Amino acid sequence: MSDDLEAWIGRSRVQTAxxxxxxxxxxxxxxxxxxxxxxxxxxxxxxxxxxxxxxPENLGPDGHPRRGLFLPPIPLPRRMFASSxxxxxxxxxxxxxxxxxxxxxxxxxxSGRSGExxxxxxxxxxxxxxxxxxxxxxxxxxxxxxxxxPAVIDxxxxxxxxxxxxxxxxxxxxxxxxxxxxxxxYDQPYATNEEGYPALVVHGPFTAxxxxxxxxxxxxxxxxxxxFRAMSPLFIDQPVRLRADEAPNTVxxxxxxxxxxxxxxxxx
Numbered sequence: 352m353s354d355d356l357e358a359w360i361g362r363s364r365v366q367t368a369x370x371x372x373x374x375x376x377x378x379x380x381x382x383x384x385x386x387x388x389x390x391x392x393x394x395x396x397x398x399x400x401x402x403x404x405x406x407p408e409n410l411g412p413d414g415h416p417r418r419g420l421f422l423p424p425i426p427l428p429r430r431m432f433a434s435s436x437x438x439x440x441x442x443x444x445x446x447x448x449x450x451x452x453x454x455x456x457x458x459x460x461x462s463g464r465s466g467e468x469x470x471x472x473x474x475x476x477x478x479x480x481x482x483x484x485x486x487x488x489x490x491x492x493x494x495x496x497x498x499x500x501p502a503v504i505d506x507x508x509x510x511x512x513x514x515x516x517x518x519x520x521x522x523x524x525x526x527x528x529x530x531x532x533x534x535x536x537y538d539q540p541y542a543t544n545e546e547g548y549p550a551l552v553v554h555g556p557f558t559a560x561x562x563x564x565x566x567x568x569x570x571x572x573x574x575x576x577x578x579f580r581a582m583s584p585l586f587i588d589q590p591v592r593l594r595a596d597e598a599p600n601t602v603x604x605x606x607x608x609x610x611x612x613x614x615x616x617x618x619x
Contacts, residue, residue: 356423356424356458356469357458359423359458360455360456360457361454361456362421362423362454362455363453363455364452364453365450366453367448367449367451368451369446369447369449370443370444370445370446370447370479371446372388374399374400375388375392375396375399375445376388377399377528378393378398378399378529379393379396380524381521381524381525381529382394382525382557382561382564384396384564389445392443394560394561394563394567395437395559395560395563397485398529398556398560399530400451401451402529403421404530410532413430413533413534413541413546414534414538415430415532415533421453422455422491423455425471425493427468427493427495428495429465429493429494429496429497429546430491430533431492432490432491432554433490433491433492433555433580433581434489434490434580435487435488435489435490435559435579436488436578437487437576437577438486439484439485439573439575440482440483440484440486441482441483441484442573443477443484444479447479449477449478450477450479451475451476451477451478452475452478453473453474454473454475455471455472456473456488457470457472458470458471463494464497465495465496465498466494466495466497467494467495468493468494469493469494470492470493471490472488472490473488473491474486474487474488475488475489496546496547498547499549500548502549502550503549503586503606503607503608504607504608505589505590505608506608506609507607508607508608509590509591509592509607509608509609510594510605510609511592511594512594513565513592514590514592515590515591515592515593515604516588516590516591517553517557517585517588519537519588521557522536522537522554522557522587525554525556526554529554535548535551536551536552536553536554537551548584549586550588551586552584552585553584553585553586555581555613558581558591559615562579562593562602562603562604562613562615563577563617565594565595565602566600566617567619569595570600570619573619574617574618576617577617578615578616578617579614579616582610582611582612582613582614583612585606590607591604591607592604592605596614598616600617600619601614601615601617602615603615
């Protein structure tokens, strides 16, 4: 990794916004949670706020804000939200001002099956009224284009658990609810011809929010921590099973071919 990229480590920004209930309600509708967001904040609903609104000329070819604004100008073309660790310190209050401090905590180079990788950790701290409400460290992976991703064959090996079959409308609404313009979630020709996927890709955060909801219901009380890791992609119109894993305090999303797409652990 070049010294130019290393210089971005430690860079921070602070964003301020009123957490309008209607934004949370649209997010809740997109992921299938209760619309009574005043009574129950939707699972991982903070992702509906503080999303970059940039001019068209500041968008990259994948639909994300171009690199070099807040995030470093990593030259690798593919980007994935790989994992996140969240700690919940106090409830989020709707209708009041919140402040999000984001810091590029680390950048590191690795080699993988598809070639060179750069892993970036972004630490995010959300505060209201002078007190921190949650802390999140997101790991974003940048990689080379690599080979095309093979199609997933529904072998019926997903097993038991809650059935979830995300369709194109679900993906559109979640993209809208989180202001996510990554083209792999709504632009089929781009997803298949440019990024080599067999179909539109289900958002990692969408799956994570579903698992967070499942974990909360299993725990029977609010979670104090939640950590997830994406392992295999999910695609539209294919059944997914959401269930508890054999390990304690662990939930998984399982594809229709039996592969675990995402695993998450939690504490309540």
